[in-house]
Amino acid sequence: MKRFKAVVSGRVQNVGFRTFASMNAQQCHLTGSVTNLENGDVEVIIQGEQKDIDEFLELTRKGNRFIRVDNIQLKMLPVVEGEKKFTYHW
Template sequence: MVRYHIFVEGRVQGVGFRYFVQMHAQSYGLTGSVKNLDNGLVEIYVQGESDTIDQFLATIIKGDGRFIKVDDYSCKAVPIIPDERRFSCQYY
């Protein structure tokens, strides 16, 4: 089990990216959260098995082929949250 703190930049706000991330995280059985930041980035915390997170990242970085376009992202390991049970979309 691992947990990552991820920042995503590109055309990722106002295009349904948070919902896209949440939908795929849930389909992979991952927990965590996603939210827009004031600086135009999207912040993601994701927790699960390393291989599954790799697949999840490959999916969201590819985008939806229409509106979402990820230009870059950064990812660092952070401590896991043992009792986390779901993936949520956070709003301001």
């Protein structure tokens, strides 16, 4: 089990990125959260097995026709025991 903070930059606000990230996190069996940052980036906290995190990051990098991901900065965080879901933060 691992936990990361991913700061995602590109065209990631006002394009449905938080919903996109939430759906991908659930599909990949991850917990955590997604939050818009004031500078236009989005912070995603993801926790789960490394293979699931890798799949989530691959899906995130691909984006969609509205979302364009230019960069993802990863930082490892301590695992939060007992976390059960992926949530939005405003």
